[in-house]
Amino acid sequence: MKALLQSFWQSLWGALRPASAYSWQTALWMSLLAWLLAQLARSPEQVQSPISVHGILTSLSWMFLILAVGWLTLERPLKLLGINFGPWLTGALVCLFLFVRRDYSFPRTALVTWPLISAAIAAVPEFIDIESGFSIPRGLRVRQNIVLMLLVNLLLTSWITFSFRLNDWLLRYPGLRGEAFSQSFFLMPRDRDEEDFSRGITIVREMERQLGSNVSGQTQSQVERWLLDNQTDPLIFRDLVMNTLAAQRAETATGRPLPRPKDDRFWQLETLVSEPAYQVELRARWIGPRANEAGHLVKHTCKVDFGSNLRATVSCPNDMIVITDPKNDPIPVRRAPALDSLETSPTL
């Protein structure tokens, strides 16, 4: 056991011992040293600004780490399928250092710029000349490879940016998530869960609340009047519901308020009334871009009763139901989504 530990330690030290003053090991030890010093200089009361001693030492530690990794991968390329992935490792560290911090973080910027920064790092050694310091590479192959690498990485950046754009669309038009993507040439099909129908569920829940607050305690003729108004002017009712929801969102949003969804006009709100004595079916149907002719539909059946005092009471005993496709079985909604369920969506 002792021999094993000893040999392990020896090989570790053999790998990490600086072979000369100018080596990646030196940079690694400098990074470690800077980090240790940064821990010593940390003061909990002080605001963690990048200009504090702690901040400067942390940045130094990062820079030495980047230098060490870059140097190491230059000396021993991380070859996989004939491609050296070392620059992408260094690039990832650079992006983390530049854009991902505890107090202000831009993971989106980090991801989008990762391929470009990596390409730049991969190209740097070709531009360095031992004698003159800087030189434009002369070899034909070298130039071709640099251009090719730049283009491939631009394509990667485009794909990453496009992914973010897709998710922005889904965030701005949350109703889209309730639709199936199985026909898409762009996305993999996925199973939808309640979270994906949350926009429609939230709308129906608000319709329900409006019904409760406008109808409870009213006489039969007042109730009939309200229901008739909703049927003749569904757009007014929709505006009321959507504006209330937007106001609630603004109130409940913690921290940075999210922009209001833009898919209001793609929801068709229906109030169906049937006997006996007022079964009120509240429906929100998605009529925006969709997979099938009939978009998905969230509905809830409520009952308006008139007790002995002839005043209305509203009750909605059954599950809310989601219908994704006339062919498919309706999906009952089991749990109440949090009001801010949309806040959990990707907001990089």
Add this chain to the structure above:
Amino acid sequence: MSFPDLMLPLRAIAFQALFLVVAVAIEATVLEREFGTSRPGSVLYALLINLASTVAGWIAFLALEPLLPDNWRMAAMSFVFFNQVFGNLDVSVVLPVLAFVTFLSTLFLELLTLGLCMKLWSPAGLSPQLSPAEVRYGRAQRYRSSGVARHRRNALLKANGYSYGAILLMLLVLQRASFLN
């Protein structure tokens, strides 16, 4: 920072990679025959020009998308998410026009890229080298180089025609195929 369900356009990436391989294979063959370049050289040039035009297309789309009128964006979203048409855009007009514009701009971009490559390095063998005797006569050189430009343009037109045809065919088959659903 959270990645709850970040949607990745994996199918789009796979299809684009596939179409790039097909286009490069076809165009490299045409370039090899037209210019007499070596096989690796033709593949490299085909790859360079196709990558450049693809990247330019992405940059144009990503930059213009926020400026699109709402119904155009809806049409784009409907196409991306559902492979469907949406709204009142007349597909029978928009699609051919879009395809034609894409084809022309691809051709233009590839010519541009090829020209830039020529500037960045002397492309051993891609254009007929001029002998010193020809260089001395300015007019002959100009005549010769305009001929080179025309030849280059026609070759790229041919190469793009074939590769676009092949990709269009693949798209039609995919559109008809039911394995995606």
